[in-house]
Amino acid sequence: MAVNWFKYSSPPAFYPLAGRLIPWFAAAAAVLALIGIYVGLVVAPTDYQQGDSYRIIFIHVPAAWMSMFIYLVMAVYAGIGLIFNTRLSGYMARALAPTGAMFTFIALWTGALWGRPTWGAWWVWDARLTSELILLFLYLGYISLYAAIDDPRRAARASGLLALIGAVNVPIIYFSVKWWNTLHQGASISLTKAPTMAATMLTGMMIMAVAAWCYTIAVALMRVRCEILEREVHSEWAAEQLAREAR
Amino acid sequence: MAEFFAMGGYAFYVWGSFGVTVLALVVEVLLLRRRRRTLLRRASRMSRKVSMGVGA
Amino acid sequence: MNGGTMLGAMRSVLARDLMLAGRRPVDVVTALFFFVIVVSLFPLGIGPEGQILHAIAPGVVWVAALLASMLSLTRLFEADFVDGTLEQMILAPQPLSLIVLGKVSAHWLVTGAPLVLMSPLLGLQFGLSGEALMILALALLLGTPALSFIGALGAALTVGLRGGGALLALLILPLCVPVLIFGAGAVDAAATGMETGAHLSLLGAFLVMALCFGPWVTAAALRIALD
Numbered sequence: 001m002a003v004n005w006f007k008y009s010s011p012p013a014f015y016p017l018a019g020r021l022i023p024w025f026a027a028a029a030a031v032l033a034l035i036g037i038y039v040g041l042v043v044a045p046t047d048y049q050q051g052d053s054y055r056i057i058f059i060h061v062p063a064a065w066m067s068m069f070i071y072l073v074m075a076v077y078a079g080i081g082l083i084f085n086t087r088l089s090g091y092m093a094r095a096l097a098p099t100g101a102m103f104t105f106i107a108l109w110t111g112a113l114w115g116r117p118t119w120g121a122w123w124v125w126d127a128r129l130t131s132e133l134i135l136l137f138l139y140l141g142y143i144s145l146y147a148a149i150d151d152p153r154r155a156a157r158a159s160g161l162l163a164l165i166g167a168v169n170v171p172i173i174y175f176s177v178k179w180w181n182t183l184h185q186g187a188s189i190s191l192t193k194a195p196t197m198a199a200t201m202l203t204g205m206m207i208m209a210v211a212a213w214c215y216t217i218a219v220a221l222m223r224v225r226c227e228i229l230e231r232e233v234h235s236e237w238a239a240e241q242l243a244r245e246a247r
Numbered sequence: 248m249a250e251f252f253a254m255g256g257y258a259f260y261v262w263g264s265f266g267v268t269v270l271a272l273v274v275e276v277l278l279l280r281r282r283r284r285t286l287l288r289r290a291s292r293m294s295r296k297v298s299m300g301v302g303a
Numbered sequence: 304m305n306g307g308t309m310l311g312a313m314r315s316v317l318a319r320d321l322m323l324a325g326r327r328p329v330d331v332v333t334a335l336f337f338f339v340i341v342v343s344l345f346p347l348g349i350g351p352e353g354q355i356l357h358a359i360a361p362g363v364v365w366v367a368a369l370l371a372s373m374l375s376l377t378r379l380f381e382a383d384f385v386d387g388t389l390e391q392m393i394l395a396p397q398p399l400s401l402i403v404l405g406k407v408s409a410h411w412l413v414t415g416a417p418l419v420l421m422s423p424l425l426g427l428q429f430g431l432s433g434e435a436l437m438i439l440a441l442a443l444l445l446g447t448p449a450l451s452f453i454g455a456l457g458a459a460l461t462v463g464l465r466g467g468g469a470l471l472a473l474l475i476l477p478l479c480v481p482v483l484i485f486g487a488g489a490v491d492a493a494a495t496g497m498e499t500g501a502h503l504s505l506l507g508a509f510l511v512m513a514l515c516f517g518p519w520v521t522a523a524a525l526r527i528a529l530d
Binding site for chain 1: 251254255256257260261263264265267268271272275276279280282283286287288290291
C-alpha cells in the first residue's frame with residue numbers, strides 16, 4: 001500500500017489515475033444528488049413551524065460543511081507540500097480552493113434566502129454567517145496570492161503557508177465572532193435552532209453531503225489535471241501527454 | 248404538481264437556493280472543460296508547428 | 304555565537320530601521336494623519352448626534368487604527384528586498400526570526416506607538432469618558448503590536464509582487480478580525496461600565512501568540528519569497 005502512495009504522489013503517475021477516477025466520482029455525485037433532492041423535496045415532510053422554506057437546509061448545511069472541510073483538506077495538502085516538498089500536494093491544494101470558495105458562496109447565498117422568510121432579514125450578523133463570510137475572504141486571499149506570484153514553486157509554497165495560517169486562525173476567528181455576537185445580542189433571535197430533525201431530514205442531508213464530497217473530488221481532479229499540464233508543460237512527459245490527447 | 252412547485256408559498260426562496268446552486272456547479276464544470284479544451288487546442292497547434300518545422 | 308550577538312543583531316536592525324524612518328519623517332506622519340483624518344470623517348458622514356457617535360467610537364477608532372497600521376506595511380521589506388539587504392539577512396548567521404522581530408518592533412514604534420498616543424485625543428472627540436479613554440489607549444497598546452506582527456507576515460508573503468498593497472490588505476484583514484473584536488469590545492465594555500478584564504486578557508494572549516509565532520512564520524515566508 002505504502003509503495004502505491006509514493007508512486008501516485010508523482011504527477012506523471014497521478015495524472016492518468018485521476019483521469020480514470022473522475023467519471024466514477026462524477027456519476028456517484030449525480031446519482032446521490034438526485035436521490036438527495038428527491039428525499040429533501042418530496043419525501044421529507046413539511047415542517048410545521050417553517051413550512052417548506054426549511055428545505056433550503058438540504059443545500060445550505062452540506063455547503064457550509066464542505067466550505068470548512070475543503071479549507072481543512074487544503075491546509076493539510078499545503079502542509080504536506082511544505083514539509084515533504086512534493087509538487088502534487090501544492091497542485092491539489094490549489095485545485096480545491098475555487099470549489100471551496102464556491103461552496104462558501106452557496107452557503108452564504110442559501111443562508112440569506114433561508115433567513116429572509118425565517119428571521120425576516122436577508123442578512124443577520126449571526127456568528128455562523130459572519131464566520132462563513134470571513135472564510136470566503138480567506139479563500140479569496142489564498143486564490144489571489146497564488147495568482148499574483150509567477151514562479152510556480154514560490155506560488156505553491158507561499159499560498160500554502162497562508163492556507164496553514166488561515167486554518168490555525170479559523171477556530172480563533174469563529175470563537176471571537178461567537179463571543180462578539182453574544183455580547184451584542186440586540187435582537188434575540190435564536191438563529192441556531194434548527195427544526196427538530198426528523199430521521200428523513202437527516203438522511204436527506206447526509207446523502208446531499210456525500211454527493212457534495214463526490215462532486216468536489218471529481219472537480220478537484222479535473223482541475224488538478226489542468227493544473228499539472230499547465231505547470232509542467234515544459235517537461236517531456238507532459239508535452240507527450242498533451243500531444244497524445246490533442247490528437 | 249403545481250403545489251410541489253409552489254413550495255407552500257416559499258417557491259422563490261427554495262427554488263432560488265436550488266437554482267443558484269445548480270447554476271454555480273454547472274458553470275464551474277463548464278469553465279473547467281473549456282480550460283482543458285483550450286489547453287489541448289494550444290498543444291495541438293504547437294505540435295503541428297513542430298511537425299511543419301516552424302516551431303523547432 | 305552567543306546570545307549577546309544574537310540580540311545584538313536584532314538591536315542593530317531595530318536601530319537601523321528607526322534611523323531610516325527618522326530620515327524620512329513624512330512616512331511616520333502620514334500614517335498618523337491618515338488615522339486622525341479617517342476618524343474625524345465619521346462624524347461628518349454620520350452626523351453630530353452625541354449618542355450615536357459615542358456608540359460607534361470604539362469601532363471607528365479601531366478600524367482606523369487597523370487601516371493606518373496597514374498603510375506602511377508594503378514598505379516593511381520592500382527596500383531591503385530591492386537592494387539585496389534582505390538576502391544578506393537570510394544568509395546571516397543570526398536567526399532570521401530575530402532580525403524580523405527587530406524590524407517589526409521598529410515598524411510598531413514608528414507607526415503603532417503614535418496611534419496609541421493620539422487615540423485618547425480622538426476618543427475625546429467622540430465623548431468617551433475618562434476610563435474609556437484609558438482602556439482605549441491600553442487596548443491599542445496591546446493590539447497594535449499584534450497587528451504589526453500579522454501585517455509583517457503579509458508583507459513577507461507579498462514582497463516583490465506587483466499590486467502588493469491591495470493584495471496585502473486582502474490577505475491580512477481577515478486575520479485581524481479577532482484583534483479588532485476584542486480591542487473594540489474592551490473599549491465598548493468600558494464605555495458601558497462593564498468589566499474589561501476578559502477582553503484585555505485575550506488581547507494580551509493574542510499579543511503573546513503573535514510575538515512567539517509571528518517572527519518565526521514571517522521568517523519562513525521570507526525564505527520562500529527569496530528562494
